[in-house]
Amino acid sequence: MSADGGFGRLLYPGADWDFATIRRVYDAIEEIALGELGLDTYPNQIEVISAEQMLDAYASNGMPLLYRHWSFGKRFARNEGLYRRGFQGLAYEIVINSSPCISYIMEENTATMQALVIAHAAFGHNHFFKNNYLFRQWTDAEGILPYLDFAKGYVAQCEERHGHAAVERVLDAAHALMSHGVHRYPRRKRPDLRSEERRERERREHEERVFNDLWRTVPAKPGGPPAPSLDEARRRALLELPQENILYFLEKAAPRLKPWQREILRIVRHVAQYFYPQSQTKLMNEGCATWVHYQIMNRLHERGQISDGHFMEFLHSHTNVVFQPEFDDPRFSGINPYALGFAMMEDIARIATSPTEEDREWFPDFAGCGDALGVLRHAWANYRDESFVSQFLSPALIRRLRLFYLVDDSEEDHLEVAAIHDERGFRRVRRALSRQYDVGHQDPDIQVVDVDLAGDRRLILHHRAPDRRLLDAEDARLVLQHLADLWGYDVVLKEIDPKTEAVLKEHHASARPGMF
């Protein structure tokens, strides 16, 4: 394709851009992405925004719309403060897993940056969202924006009906439990957010239709029917116990919540579930997008569509993004997902095309197969960070990054180097790193294990604490208080050592009267 506009084959002459430039750049990139890389994406929607709007998007987890809550205001104030004082720059882009896939690009970006951002977000991330199994399984890209719109309206309506304070209390409590409001394993059917909205409307309409004030005046039978005594197994089965999705459990089983409060729990739970795959695929998602933009920008340069100067500008920001400080560097703050992700993608492409003997031994099923893109597309579609690292991290890369595995046991005086980048250590380093990306291992495993609804209704939760890693006591107390308020009765959280089944610590909370 040849670009028109009076500057030869170049897509743009300088740093300035206008909408025609974006369109030209997009078309050129699309040709490479779909034609040469064989990517498969949702339709794109590119939105140009200002810095303030970017801060807005930050505050609401990058979503274009979300219900109202003070914590978003707090986040906005914090980010704005950091940004205004120059402590923190803003991201070049934000991309939303929806169909059409929305990419926000900042107005301050230069033309080269816009090209980079379009390649990165509108094709890299977009392809990943559409193809990765976690996103396919857990999120509903078509339904998310209408659902958020519904959620925003619903919460606003509740505020009108029941007052700001009442709604805020429910949201506070739900947010505290948000990280434990996701289903970690697939359930019966795929979530469909559109029908969620419809079902809630129907529930309410049904309630209004069958409402009859007479029922209120019917005197209750003294004593009531004797409660059927259930054996423990049956009782637990009915309540779907043990249950690790605490918000789901409360929504379904908390005895004293009103319907609108359950609905708000449900909304928070759905939002948490929507973000759940993102936290499990951060490394792969960024690796995929970074690798894609790197390929595309190189191709544009090879074709003479961007000038040498602009290509240098691209390389400058690209190397900034994939920079990995070493552990003793003051700038070190954990492993940079862009750096490791990009390095692994490059490494996989290298193994597929020009493997060494070692690679052939470690990766017999694709080393030297020649189809780097096919291998990568397969990996992007069928793995998450944890399994991706444990399958694809090669000894060559461990050596290059000089990764080592450190054990920090609070009962020992010293840290121990458990493995380094040598023949004996490769597998152990790889396994440890893979565990670091396993959300099941990283997030505390807290489950509702039992409750006697006919008895004192005390809710019992267990935290299985591997390696004696207990919960932060102060925060646990606060969250448990929220939990008790929602539940309406006493709650106890036991921290249990999974090896010995010994109870390491207990937390108690009682419902405060008048909260809900």
Added chain:
Amino acid sequence: MYIIDRRLNPGGKSLANRQRFLRRAKALVREAVRESAGSRSVKDSEQGATVTIPGSGVREPTFHRAPGGRREHVLPGNKEYVEGQTIPRPPAGGGAGGSEGSPDGGGEDAFRFALTHEEFLDLFLEDLELPDLAKRRFTDGEARTWRRAGYSISGSPANLALVKTLRNSLSRRIALRRPKPGEVDRLEAERDAAEMLGDAERLEAALQELAQARRRSQRIPYIDPIDVRYRQFLPEPKPIAQAVMFCLMDVSGSMTEHMKDLAKRFYLLLYIFLKRRYRHVDIVFIRHTHEAKEVDEETFFRSPETGGTVVSTALEEMLKVVAARYSPRDWNIYAAQASDGDNTTSDNERTARLLAEQILPICQYYAYLEVGREDGMHPVGFIPRESDLWRTYGTLRKEGHPLAMRKVRHRREIYPVFRDLFRKGADATKEARATP
């Protein structure tokens, strides 16, 4: 692919969230605002402020792990470590070796953010009111303003409410089924068409309809006198929207820098407060030793002066300025006097008379602030006596004159004293309580 320009979308999308946040953190923010008030100067009273509130008040707790137990890290950049080697534990939070901890374990420390000018003042002056603000509002019948008061069916053509009139006309036309403007034309065309075709029956019908439509159009006017509406205005007494604030200060040798600073802070608060209530606020600075002079702000606070102390000169100067520029009919007059309490003994009586007979009747409010030494120390065995002015003014107040008096020694007392003076529902002038 669509490109959408969102930059022109209305901003302030997170305003509602910000308001919720401020409401949530109100008690904390209020505390922070009042604290920050102590350290601000006259110059930045017009700006917003950055406040810091403790993070615990707006904490968002989650279940997360505490440090401790057995933790594993995989880190890049190994230099000399070999397998099985032990490394001394680095100090908590310090540089090397697995100090990054869990990303969510950071804990929240103080939270710092900026308030806008409006937000700042709202919190700062919350629950305060100006005494006797209403007094003059309705008694002064001279100034009037016109206020919109709905619509009337009569009025001058200049006040014709066009939209309202046409809306009435439209609904009347619809109700009475007046043919629409194009209706007659359409029927004429229909008639012509029928004529061309020679369809007698259709022609007859068309003619009849046409005649009826014409009749209706003639009988039902497009605009009827009953449609017409006029905008109506009612006169309303106009509150005086301007105030003048007199700052009187003793600058004789006995006033230390510290005392002047206290006085300045008090004036600043009063100024901010008046500014909030009145559209236009003038300030007059009058300083006095044994003679008084009107000066500008810079001179008032900065340049040193020595001499004796005759308070009545300042009051006379103030009366002179009032007579020349600020007629009490048009201005709300506020006065605040700061002094260390010294006065030439022979002048006390004159001061009291001036104040009672001339100054207080024209003032909305008169506050006397007695500033003391910071240490507030007196020689051992020396019983602190009340100053000349305090005694003089105290007598006046006992006689029932509206006069507020407070003593201030330390900077941190200024704001409480100020709040105390202007607290809602409190009548500071009647309350014979002095802060020690």
